Amino acid sequence: MHMVTEKVTLEDVYEARKVVRRYLPRTPLVHSPALCQKLGFDAYVKCDNTLPTGAFKVRGGVNLISRLSEKEKRRGVIAASTGNHAQSVAYAACLFGAEAIIGMPEGANPAKVEATRCYGAKVEFHGKDYDEARNWVEEEARKKGYRYIHSANEPLLIAGVGTLYLEIIEELPDVDVIFAPIGGGTGAAAACIIAKALNPKIKVIGVQAENAPAVYLSWKTGQLMQTESSDTFAEGLATRVTFTLTFGILCKMIDQIVLVSEMEMKKAIVTLLETTHQLAEGAGAASTAAAFQLRKQLQGKKVALPLTGGNLTLESLSAIFKELEI
Secondary structure, X not given: OOOOOOOXXXXXXXXXXXXXXXXXXXXXXXXXXXXXXXXXXXXXXXXXHHOOOOEOOHHHHHHHHOOOOHHHXXXXXXXXXXXXXXXXXXXXXXXXXXOEEEEEOOOOOHHHHHHHHHOOOEEEEOOOOHHHHHHHHHHHHHHHOOEEOOOOOOHHHHHHHHHHHHHHHHHOOOOOEEEEEOOOOHHHHHHHHHHHHHOOOOEEEEEEEOOOOHHHHHHHHOOOOEOOOOOOOOHHHOOOEOOHHHHHHHHHHOOEEEEEOHHHHHHHHHHHHHHHOOOOOXXXXXXXXXXXXXXXXXXXXXXXEEEOEOOOOHHHHHHHHHHOOO
């Protein structure tokens, strides 16, 4: 297992950007007057759903796997994921010529499974949820000597996904508030590192699903908490565990963490589709859902809403339309 006491700095994010910008496009920051009118403040949506894998995590995968030795690439990499981390690792492994094995829970999003296989990764199904799949992956890595890529306790992943927030602040230097969805916490940790280094006045607000609130509870109590279940349709937020590296950063630096309901995320998916013409998955809509919840305190502010992923199946979208009677 890797040590997770390393610090991640703004300098690390600038280093990551040198790699990331060579392989991935800069993503659009969309200002929708229709969305601003609904929210009652100036909102900017960062569309990381437009990246090749449909989600922000590929920034971290490209940064980490680009730095592996030839020996590590030959041995192969292994990761556990509900989907977006899987695609990130698979895409970057394909890019840099490494073998990739991905452990996913039974019943993982079929579109994400298929996309992961399309990049040449081998997918194995183990356990009922992300954390059970992760236990299998950690055991495989120990037994077979693969380079295990943890979804959170990896400084190079945090630095890589940090390029998203660097792009936001460069394009919108007077931003007042940045939202960041929290699953494993790499994105939110990166947002804190960058915002507080470049302009400590920027508020960073984390967002978790009500049904998967491990990090929120940990932040409230100051102790690493786990939950019994993580029953949310937002796969990117569905973890029962709080991870040491990302939580160490969040508990010191994040300004606020809020919880959003399943219905709030579903409504935000529809709102984003309607106002920005962008498709968000549950985790990708979480920032917008939280912005609606906090809209009174955000009046007069300039707010960045990362749309971190758009890997929503047509079946899920259809079910959301039915539920909301659209």
